[in-house]
Amino acid sequence: MKTISCMKIDEQLLKSYSAEIKTYKEKEIIFREGDSPFFYFQIIEGSVKINNYNEEGKEFIHNILGNGQSFGDPMLFIDKQYPVNAVVLKPTTIIRLPRKNFINLIKENPHVSLELNACLSHRLYYKTIMTQNMASHNPIKRITGLFDYLKSYSDCDDTHSFNVKLTRQQIADLTGLRVETIIRTIKKMEKDSLVKVHERKICY
DNA sequence: GCATTAATGATAA
């Protein structure tokens, strides 16, 4: 089933509400845990990860966003600080819109509001499925759960045609597993033809 | 060369 999926907000429309373009270098932090949310962010080109660290200092990645995707938007509707960080993974261009302008844009453009609802619902839906998979102690379930989730963002439905553009370390940080476990489990999955691997690139 | 990523083995929990 193809949904309306996460349509980005039109750049010209954002600009007409005085959005600004910002560029970030690799490893720059867009916002930190505890910051107050002042902007709607949308990626024009690049890649951003949403993460935090547990008591032992181990990283957990909540999500990795790519071109056209927004992030941090749920915080704009409620009076809370960010519970996570947003870190740039590679040189990235972002368009950002101040909170008040964003609220006005939503109010004055109902179709955008609807699309945003669809987008947030989509993410919530897959988050739920992810949580279920994460509760499993079976690493294959965790990994396939993650891949299904990532695949839902892309527009391809065919098996083994979705290229997972993540390092094994990133997969580990997204699933809460160790990188060695990812490597060994991916090999197992390749044997069971759950994934295909060409030159270390994983296709699901 | 150096840094990052991937792979593998041994051992502990």
Add this chain to the structure above:
DNA sequence: TTATCATTAATGC
């Protein structure tokens, strides 16, 4: 069975 630690190979700048 997975986590942890050590080591080595492969890759990219």
